[in-house]
Structure formats: C-alpha cells, structure tokens
Amino acid sequence: MTLDIETLVDLYRDMWLIRAFEFGLEREFKKGNVPGMLHTGVGQEATQAALAAHLQASDAFFPDHRCHGINALAQEKHQGDGERIMAELFGRATGVCSGKGGSLHSANPKVGNFGDNAVEGSYMATVLGVALAYQMRGQPNVACCIIGDGTVGRGEFHESLNMAAIWKLPVLYACVNNGYAISMPVGKGHASADIVDLARGYGFPCEIVDGNDIEAAYDAVQRAIAHIRAGNGPYFLEFKTWRWQGLFSGEFRSPEEVKYWKEDRDPLKLAREKILAQGKLSAEDLERIEAEVKAEIEAWIDFAKASPMPDPAKATADVYVGWEVTA
Amino acid sequence: MTQATTRTRTFVQALNEALDIAMARDPNVYMLGEDIGEMGGDFGVTRGLWAKYGDARVRDTPLSEAAIIGASVGSAMLGMRPVAEIMFADFIGECYDQLVNNAAKMHYMFDGQFKAPIVVRTACGGGFGGGPHHSQSVEGWFLNVPGIVLVAPSTPADAKGLLLASIENDNPVIFLEHKALYRIKGEVPEGYYTTPLRKAAVARAGSDVTVVATMKLVHEALAAAAELEKEGVSVEVIDLRTIRPYDAETVLESVRKTGRAVVANEAPKIGGLAAELSATIGEECFHDLKAPVARVAGLDTPIPFSLVLEKYILPGKEEVIAGIRSVMK
Ligand SMILES: Cc1ncc(C[n+]2csc(CCOP(=O)(O)OP(=O)(O)O)c2C)c(N)n1
Numbered sequence: 001m002t003l004d005i006e007t008l009v010d011l012y013r014d015m016w017l018i019r020a021f022e023f024g025l026e027r028e029f030k031k032g033n034v035p036g037m038l039h040t041g042v043g044q045e046a047t048q049a050a051l052a053a054h055l056q057a058s059d060a061f062f063p064d065h066r067c068h069g070i071n072a073l074a075q076e077k078h079q080g081d082g083e084r085i086m087a088e089l090f091g092r093a094t095g096v097c098s099g100k101g102g103s104l105h106s107a108n109p110k111v112g113n114f115g116d117n118a119v120e121g122s123y124m125a126t127v128l129g130v131a132l133a134y135q136m137r138g139q140p141n142v143a144c145c146i147i148g149d150g151t152v153g154r155g156e157f158h159e160s161l162n163m164a165a166i167w168k169l170p171v172l173y174a175c176v177n178n179g180y181a182i183s184m185p186v187g188k189g190h191a192s193a194d195i196v197d198l199a200r201g202y203g204f205p206c207e208i209v210d211g212n213d214i215e216a217a218y219d220a221v222q223r224a225i226a227h228i229r230a231g232n233g234p235y236f237l238e239f240k241t242w243r244w245q246g247l248f249s250g251e252f253r254s255p256e257e258v259k260y261w262k263e264d265r266d267p268l269k270l271a272r273e274k275i276l277a278q279g280k281l282s283a284e285d286l287e288r289i290e291a292e293v294k295a296e297i298e299a300w301i302d303f304a305k306a307s308p309m310p311d312p313a314k315a316t317a318d319v320y321v322g323w324e325v326t327a
Numbered sequence: 328m329t330q331a332t333t334r335t336r337t338f339v340q341a342l343n344e345a346l347d348i349a350m351a352r353d354p355n356v357y358m359l360g361e362d363i364g365e366m367g368g369d370f371g372v373t374r375g376l377w378a379k380y381g382d383a384r385v386r387d388t389p390l391s392e393a394a395i396i397g398a399s400v401g402s403a404m405l406g407m408r409p410v411a412e413i414m415f416a417d418f419i420g421e422c423y424d425q426l427v428n429n430a431a432k433m434h435y436m437f438d439g440q441f442k443a444p445i446v447v448r449t450a451c452g453g454g455f456g457g458g459p460h461h462s463q464s465v466e467g468w469f470l471n472v473p474g475i476v477l478v479a480p481s482t483p484a485d486a487k488g489l490l491l492a493s494i495e496n497d498n499p500v501i502f503l504e505h506k507a508l509y510r511i512k513g514e515v516p517e518g519y520y521t522t523p524l525r526k527a528a529v530a531r532a533g534s535d536v537t538v539v540a541t542m543k544l545v546h547e548a549l550a551a552a553a554e555l556e557k558e559g560v561s562v563e564v565i566d567l568r569t570i571r572p573y574d575a576e577t578v579l580e581s582v583r584k585t586g587r588a589v590v591a592n593e594a595p596k597i598g599g600l601a602a603e604l605s606a607t608i609g610e611e612c613f614h615d616l617k618a619p620v621a622r623v624a625g626l627d628t629p630i631p632f633s634l635v636l637e638k639y640i641l642p643g644k645e646e647v648i649a650g651i652r653s654v655m656k
C-alpha cells in the first residue's frame with residue numbers, strides 16, 4: 001500500500017522523534033544522568049509510530065521496556081507535553097509518575113498509557129481486564145499490549161490469548177519480534193520462530209507484518225483496530241523487526257546481520273526513500289524535519305535536567321488509597 | 328444506629344448475602360473464578376448468584392489464575408469492582424506476580440493515577456485432610472508486600488460485613504476464608520452493613536493475658552479461654568480481622584493492660600504473622616510485659632495428608648492453652 005504524503009511525513013516525523021529521543025537518552029545515560037537500566041527502541045520505530053497513529057486517548061496500551069517512543073508520542077499527541085516522559089526517565093518530580101516509575105513504569109491514563117510492568121508480559125493478563133471493562137460497558141475501545149518475542153515464553157501468553165478468545169475481548173496483541181530475548185534467538189527459545197504459529201490455535205486473526213516498513217505497519221494496525229472496534233474480538237500482529245541495541249556488554253550478532261538491518265532495513269531510511277519517491281518533498285525538506293525534531297528532544301532533555309527532584313517524603317505516599325503507611 | 332434484625336446463618340450464607348448485596352448495589356461489581364457460575368463455587372459461596380445476575384457478571388473462567396487476577400486488576404483500573412475467587416489459597420502462587428507486582432504496586436508506581444480495587448476471595452486453612460496443596464495458610468506470603476490488604480474473618484457476621492467493606496475499599500484485598508469456618512453458624516444482621524477494615528475486635532474481654540488470633544484460631548483461643556477461666560485465668564482474645572495493615576493500637580492497648588501476650592496463627596511459625604506481632608509487641612510494650620511473648624503456630628513443615636499427622640503439626644486449643652500457661656508462669 002502507498003500512504004498519502006501528509007500521513008507518511010507525519011509518521012516519518014514520529015519515527016524520527018523516537019530515534020532522537022532514544023539516542024539523546026542513551027547519551028545522557030552514558031554520562032550517568034539517567035539512573036537504572038536502559039533499553040531502547042531504535043530500529044523498531046515503525047511499529048511504535050504505527051500504533052501511536054491509530055490508538056486514541058480513550059483506548060489503552062501497555063508499553064514494554066523499549067517503548068519510550070510510543071509513550072512520548074502519546075503524551076505529545078494527546079497532551080502536548082512529551083517532555084514529561086523524558087523527565088520521568090530522569091527521575092524528576094515533573095515526570096508522568098513524579099519519578100516513581102522511571103523507564104520501566106511510565107503511565108498516564110489520560111493519554112491511554114496504562115503503564116509498563118517490568119516483569120515482562122505480566123500485563124498480557126492485565127490487558128484482559130481493561131478489554132473486559134470496555135466490553136461490559138459497551139465502549140468501542142481497544143486495549144493493546146505490546147510484547148516482545150521473548151515475553152511470549154510466559155505462561156500468561158496462553159492464559160491471555162485463550163481468555164481473550166473465549167470472551168471475544170477487544171484486545172490487540174502487538175508482538176514485536178526483534179529476533180532475540182536478550183541473547184536468546186527467537187527460534188531457539190520458542191517452538192516456532194514465527195510467533196503467529198503459537199497464537200493461531202486460539203482462532204482469532206493473526207498476521208505477520210514487516211515491522212520495518214511503516215506503510216505495512218500502519219496498514220496492519222488500521223486493519224486490526226477496525227476489526228476489534230467492530231466487536232469482532234482480539235487480533236494478533238507479529239511485527240518482524242530488529243533492535244539496534246545489543247547486550248549491555250556489547251554486540252553479539254554477526255557483522256553481516258548488523259549491516260543488513262542497519263543499512264538495508266533501517267525503517268527510517270526505508271520511509272525516507274518512500275517519501276522521496278513520491279516526488280513531493282526534497283531531501284532538504286526531510287533534513288529540516290530531522291533538525292526540528294532533534295532540537296525539540298534537546299529541549300526535552302534540558303527540561304528534564306532543570307526539573308526538581310521529587311520530595312523524598314513522597315516516597316511513602318500512595319502505598320494505599322486513603323491510608324498512610326504506619327511502619 | 329438502629330439495631331438490625333439478625334438471623335442465624337452459616338459463614339457461607341453470610342458471604343453469599345454480602346456478594347448478593349454488593350452486586351445489587353453497584354453495577355460495577357462482578358465476579359469471576361472457576362466454577363462460580365451455575366455450580367456456585369466449590370464451597371457454594373456464590374450459589375444462586377449466576378441465576379440472578381447472569382453470565383456477564385458471574386463469570387466462569389478456565390484454570391487461569393494469572394488471567395483471573397490480571398483481568399480483575401485491568402478492569403479495576405477502569406473503575407470496575409471485581410470479586411475474584413481463587414478456589415484454594417494454595418493456588419495463589421499461580422497469580423502471585425499479578426497480585427504482588429501489579430495489584431499491590433499499581434497505585435504507588437504510577438503515582439496514584441490508577442487504583443486496583445479488587446477483592447480476591449480464597450479458601451485457606453487445614454484440618455480436613457486436604458494435604459499439602461489444599462490446606463495452607465498463605466497470609467505470610469503477602470505479609471511482606473506493601474499495598475496489599477489481608478482480611479481474615481472468624482465469624483459469619485464479620486464475614487459479611489468485612490466482605491462488603493472489602494468490595495467498597497479502593498485497595499486490593501485478599502479475603503481469606505478458612506475452610507473449617509464455612510459451616511459454622513452465627514447471628515448475622517439482615518441487609519447491608521459494613522465492618523470496618525483495619526479494626527481488630529475484642530472477641531472476649533479479660534485481664535490476665537492477651538491472645539491475638541485470626542480465623543479458626545480465634546475459636547480455639549475462645550475455647551482455651553473458657554477452659555482456663557475455670558482455673559481463674561482471665562483471658563482476653565483479640566480477633567485481628569485485618570492482618571495487613573493490622574490494628575496495632577487495639578493489640579498494644581490490650582497487652583499494656585494484661586502485661587502478657589500470646590500470638591496465634593495456623594501458618595508455620597517462622598517469618599509469619601505471629602512473628603510480626605510478637606516483634607511489634609516486644610518493641611512497643613517491653614516494659615509492660617511480665618513474660619516474653621509466646622508464639623503459637625504451625626510446625627515448620629508442609630501440611631501432611633493423614634489426619635493424625637496434620638493434627639500433630641497444626642495448632643489448636645491445646646497449643647493455645649500451653650502458650651497461655653507459658654506466659655502465666
Ligand atoms: C518475567 C521476566 N523475566 C525476565 C526478565 C528479564 N528480562 C528483561 S528484558 C528480557 C528479554 C525480553 O525479550 P523480548 O520480549 O524479546 O524483548 P526485547 O528486549 O527483545 O525487546 C528479559 C529476559 C524480566 N524483566 N521479566
């Protein structure tokens with residue numbers, strides 16, 4: 001499929017925003033300005049941009065550990081303050097969770113972000129309840145969970161797909177198959193390297209999508225969401241993609257593999273070629289967009305750094321609703 | 328407050344009344360679990376409710392404990408009030424992650440933006456030959472989890488009032504139903520009422536020694552107290568009712584008065600509720616104590632099947648009496 005130029009350029013900008021966000025964050029992480037752990041979504045921008053484009057603020061998505069990008073896009077799109085995702089990762093009071101969540105637990109229900117859970121894939125179970133609430137209330141919303149290929153090893157994968165199927169729940173499973181779970185290749189960790197093979201038995205539509213082709217990803221998400229909103233029950237999308245980040249200790253994949261994915265299959269490069277092929281924008285136009293986005297991300301980083309740390313006394317707030325911690 | 332009419336009801340009937348009332352009062356309340364629908368649950372607690380409220384609000388599930396709790400939490404994030412049944416508390420390990428990492432932390436880690444007002448009803452406790460996987464007391468598994476509420480009634484009236492209060496509470500509640508109490512009878516007020524959470528009850532007033540107990544052991548403690556009364560020992564029995572966060576004030580006030588404390592729970596002694604209570608009493612009442620705090624608890628073993636073996640490891644009236652005697656010396 002071919003997207004119209006406006007949509008394509010918007011998506012290109014969103015993808016750039018994700019990449020600039022992650023590179024800026026990684027730079028600050030290496031300088032010691034960002035505590036904790038860092039997993040980036042570089043290389044997987046098309047999937048996140050496509051999901052962000054179709055999910056509404058009234059829908060729900062559960063982001064995973066590589067989802068700073070979709071978190072920032074949702075925050076920016078629905079509230080215009082993407083910098084609060086950055087601030088959260090810096091552990092600041094201005095973050096979306098006032099610094100209590102960080103990279104692995106950023107949430108904001110007002111933009112449909114139902115929060116990451118760093119016990120990978122636990123929310124494959126939680127997403128059922130959000131979908132069930134939509135169903136019981138007759139709301140045409142979608143509850144989406146974003147899961148990695150490795151996460152599919154959890155028992156909750158079966159429980160979730162089975163229950164979503166028997167109750168015909170409005171769940172979108174967005175499985176980001178980037179080939180590895182830390183060091184474990186997908187075909188070694190699962191009975192099939194195609195996750196859809198594990199999902200098909202539950203009897204709802206499952207598709208493999210080229211996760212590095214923004215047009216294919218956009219189209220697939222649109223199709224899946226239309227199916228779900230129409231009351232037809234769950235849908236499973238497996239995005240084939242590749243993460244640029246290696247292990248914390250360095251690169252573990254073959255030079256050929258790295259070269260293939262970074263040079264031939266870079267989703268941003270592919271999107272750029274598509275835009276230029278339409279002949280309506282020049283390379284300079286795209287460079288201007290890239291520069292704008294980078295400047296915005298630097299402003300977000302400055303905002304995060306300038307933001308106050310949380311009041312330490314807040315550490316005991318909100319353990320219980322309505323009750324103070326006593327011990 | 329006008330005194331409501333009471334009727335004699337079993338613990339199970341009292342729970343059933345509470346669920347019926349909660350479902351009728353609030354359309355956001357619904358139930359899910361294994362065989363809770365037409366069958367009415369393994370112990371009959373949900374009997375008749377499927378016929379009254381239908382499939383959508385009384386939901387039978389497959390054997391998917393993680394999905395049961397996950398679905399509960401997710402729907403609670405949007406304001407539903409799920410009451411989940413985990414058939415036997417022993418199975419709660421299957422959804423431990425959902426409870427500990429999701430339900431308990433949801434409100435905190437997302438800075439108050441979400442709540443997880445779920446109730447997880449579950450049948451716990453031994454004494455009937457259920458064996459290692461159908462008899463355990465699991466409160467200790469959750470005692471170290473900030474954000475979780477543990478409720479443990481011992482009488483039919485409290486079972487009803489505490490369940491209604493738990494359903495209305497905005498926190499995730501694990502509601503422990505001791506299987507040995509399901510058939511006991513008691514006076515239960517008609518209609519709607521709640522029994523406050525985090526409030527212990529003085530089940531029997533006394534002046535010489537305080538026994539703090541939960542669930543079945545409240546009854547064992549009351550029996551022990553009746554027996555020791557004949558010897559002139561006046562025993563105060565505190566029914567903790569909410570195990571986490573617990574009502575330290577009522578416990579400490581009683582111990583300051585009596586100067587002696589026995590803490591009793593059915594779970595193994597090491598690392599459990601009895602250990603926690605005894606530490607708190609020690610910290611707060613050291614100078615009031617006339618004797619070291621005694622713990623009455625299960626032995627440090629899994630629960631064996633054969634009734635003689637099971638009786639050997641689980642505490643009952645005799646062990647409570649021995650505990651009281653040890654602090655009266
Ligand atoms: C339940 C659980 N097990 C293990 C981990 C540690 N861990 C963090 S990320 C990860 C790999 C996840 O792989 P995948 O789902 O494919 O995501 P990717 O990092 O490739 O995007 C593991 C094992 C975890 N966080 N949670």
Ligand SMILES: [Mg+2]
Nearest residue numbers: 148149180181
């Ligand atoms: Mg992976």
